[in-house]
Amino acid sequence: MTNGTFTFVKIQHMLLQQTIKNILAQVIQDALRISITENELVIQRTKEEFEGDYTLVLFGLVKKYKLNPEHIGKSIGDASCEKHSNLFKSYNLLKGFLNFSLQDHCLLDFLTATYSNLQFGNAPDNKKLVMVEYSSPNTNKPLHLGHLRNIFLGWSIAALLKERGYNVTKSCVVNDRGIHICKSMIAWQLFANGATPTTVGQKGDHFVGDYYVKFNEAHKKQIEEGITAGLTKEQAEKEAPIMKATQQLLQDWEAGNPDVLELWNRMNQWVYKGFDETYREIGADFDKTYYESKTYLLGKKFVEQGLKDDVFFKKEDGSVWIDLTPEGLDEKLVLRKDGTSVYITQDLGLAEQKFQEYQYEKSIYVIADEQNYHMKVLQLILQKLKKPYANGIYHLSYGMVELPSGRMKSREGTVVDADDLVAEMIAVARAKTEELGKVKDFNPAELNKLYHTLALGALKFYLLRVDSKKKMIFNPQESIDFQGFTGPFIQYTYARIQSILRKEGPAASQPIESKLEKEERELLLSLELFPSILDQAVSEHNPSVVALYIFTIAKLFNSFYTQHSIINATSMASRQLRLRIAALTAIVIQRSMSLLGIEVPNRM
RNA sequence: GGUCCGGUAGCUCAGUUGAAUAGAGCAACUGCCUUCUAAGCAGUAGGUCAUUGGUUUGAAUCCAAUCCGGAUCACCA
Incomplete structure (x- = not known):
């Protein structure tokens, strides 16, 4: 921060796991006199049945340096706790596992730094431009369940990329001709x-x-x-x-x-x-x-270029092809003998068009896995044509949604219509809400808003919680659940927290309890992972990582909630600590859910 | 036939850069609402991780073969 200049300093929270890795690598170098990088170390959360927070798995070191696990475990453990007593409280050694318990204040520092940070998880602009193409419907029929998976996926990936600093352009190709x-x-x-x-x-x-x-x-x-x-x-x-x-x-x-x-x-x-x-x-x-009606002819100029560059070749009947047999694929047609272009040629043209307009670094296509081959060919052709954007193309391939009876067939009328499904989910949300009778004071507008929030929360979570690469089965006979591993479960946890925070919010000026209960610890250790979870979701192009994560957070909170009273904590300091934990949990839930495209209600 | 993807509890799914006794939810069964929202919590039961062999101190995870299911290999989009 220079004098007189307003400099915005973004404090990036250093992840505990990374900190531990760095420190242990140093400790090991000093204590055992071996050269090692932090990437060689295997650090993981300690399993619930053992004492500790983070575990160093020693087998790799044992094998590579032919050392005795008991011996090195003790050396590393002693040296760590001695030299870094501000981080490590204690350790225990079990077989090849070195389990460290962290000082409570590490977690408390993290809590204090984040519990009021509504931007927690947000990374600064990295100046990289990404296009995400999704939905891409035909104009001859309404949207169905398959589109919903595609749309929720594409929207969520775009949101995740934005959250982690990318500049995102969401696009849609309409097959209108x-x-x-x-x-x-x-x-x-x-x-x-x-x-x-x-x-x-x-x-x-x-x-x-x-x-x-x-x-x-x-x-x-x-x-x-x-x-x-x-x-x-x-x-x-x-x-x-x-x-x-x-x-x-x-x-x-x-x-x-x-x-x-x-x-x-x-x-x-x-x-x-x-x-x-x-x-x-x-x-x-x-x-x-x-x-498509405006772009379908764009690819034709590729054909001329490809012929000139000897990437394509012409057959006797005048049709134009590319030979991909050296790559283990087939010969692929790029122009019909009557001179009209085929699907792949149109896509070549559109990729070029997008690049000219946006100079994207990366272009993500959210398309079902039945087009894996097609997308592979598309990228390969662009690479052979030496297009600068070819390597930036990424096919986010997702499995089709199937019925218990097999694939949906629009011609046979077995498709699950998107509008019908949403309406049905809203009806279920209404029925469950009325049955529980917790919001009888809501006016009709508030009720409709709540039904909509719950219905879409259930539907989006249902479609996003499964690894997108895998096909999934949807049974229309069994309506989508509102209990357990579901959107409404997480929304409910959020509403519970809000109900507490309406009574009393955390006060920054108040001291907090410095000793953590087991449940408080667990929750903080998991909340701390949030930014790294987002990075994982982005690098894997996989929103289900976030869905899974936020479910475990909600479970941990509910478990904590039933065992420890927040408002009626035994001391003022304990109440303040818990209010902060509740506030941070709410932030992480709200942010995670919003990255899945799901809203959270204050009451339900 | 070639290529690719998948097979984990009754059902739907996690876990696959190798690591401790393979985890959730639903369904089933037991408990818990005069206490911050019971759309919740705690617990019981449920497994030949498709099969066989191999590598390894250690395999659901890596390798090979086999079986089963799906996708794709259109002058369709």
């Missing part, structure tokens, strides 16, 4: 008699989705007729009149037929209005939206 939307258009022309979402009083995305279903019904019927008339199944699918009309519509669209464009635009607007409503309801937002 192609055969799928033409199917809805044809069905509307054939069956709607001019009906609109307004005339039938239906949400626009559902309205259009219904015509997509009607298309499939009509198509199916025509296929059966075709087969009866002697066609093969494949022929019947292609030759069905409604399919031919759809193909014609697609060609007219590409040719720019004004009537077709007008209908296309009108139907898409209906869908967007519906999407916006759903996004608002579930708290999704985007900084930038790309429309």
Whole structure:
């Protein structure tokens, strides 16, 4: 801090575990006269059944330096407690495990420094730009459960990145053109008699989705007729009149037929209005939206460049390919023989477009794992074209949400609709709240707000608590729980704390008890991990780390809460200590949940 | 067939840079509300970590083989 200049000093809390590692590495060098870095040390939280807070696992040292564990354990333990008595209170040695107990004041210092810090966990701007693309719906049907997993994941990853200092741009690619939307258009022309979402009083995305279903019904019927008339199944699918009309519509669209464009635009607007409503309801937002209709031609110039650079090659029929067999993949088409571009080529163009607009360091694509191969190919092609942004592409691949009966199929009507599910969750939240009757003094607006908070808390937590890489099974018969490892459990813990803090908040001027109870210790040791948990979640691109963490915090607090009274603590100093612990727990819960996109209620 | 992912308690999932007796939640069973919110807490029961072999002082975790499930390898998106 220089004189006369206002310098903002951000105090970064040094994690205990890292501090211990650094000190022990030094101690070991001095005491055993061996050269060792802190990264070689294995430090972990001491298991509950043993005495201590942090444990140094000695086996690595024993093996590498051929030392006796009893001997080195004692040397390290003695030297540590002697030279760093401000950190280590005592140690015990069990087999190859050296368990250290920390001085209470280490935890109390941490508590004092953070209990009123509403920014705890927030890291300073690191000037790195990241794009997160998520949601990316088709415009022929409403959002479903699979989209919800995608959206919650993408939103949360973006929030986590921001929290840890990244500059984040959230983007969405809308697949607004192609055969799928033409199917809805044809069905509307054939069956709607001019009906609109307004005339039938239906949400626009559902309205259009219904015509997509009607298309499939009509198509199916025509296929059966075709087969009866002697066609093969494949022929019947292609030759069905409604399919031919759809193909014609697609060609007219590409040719720019004004009537077709007008209908296309009108139907898409209906869908967007519906999407916006759903996004608002579930708290999704985007900084930038790309429309496929505007970007799908961008990739074509890649083809020329790729041919020139000998990355691509042309076949006799005029189609263009890339040979990825040296990489263990296949030959992949990048341009059809009729000169139209394929999916992968469009994605190449969009990646370039995004980079030109944002110069991102990293570009995260939240896309289901069925596209693992596609994303691998995308990155590989960009690398072969020597694009500077190629290595920054990261596919956040998540498993599909399945029903007990298997995959959801929109054509078979087995999808779990996003709007329906949210409405159902709100109904469950209402029923549970009324059953418990704790907020009878709430007015209708407050009640609706609470139901919404609880419903989305339950739903988001349910989808985010599972490791995103794994597929998950959703059983619509069993409604999502409000007890145990759930959003409402954590929200409840928060509400409990608020109920105490409404009566009395911690007073900075008051002294606090300096000796910690077991439960207080446990809680502080875990709360202290918060920033490192966020780093882990970011580096693994995995919000479930945060969900898991905050669940253990809530459990620890509830356990503490039932064993020790806060307001009626036996001494003023003890009450002040506990009020601070409660306040910090509330902060960590609120912040963790907000990073999952979940709000916390003051009462429930 | 090639490639990739997965298999842990009745169910849904943690734990996989190797480390102490493999953990939660739900469901089942026992207790605990005149005390800060019982959407809670404490406890009981439940396991051949798919199988077999290997590496290691030590394997759910690493290696190999096998079995089972899924995804993908489209001039679909």
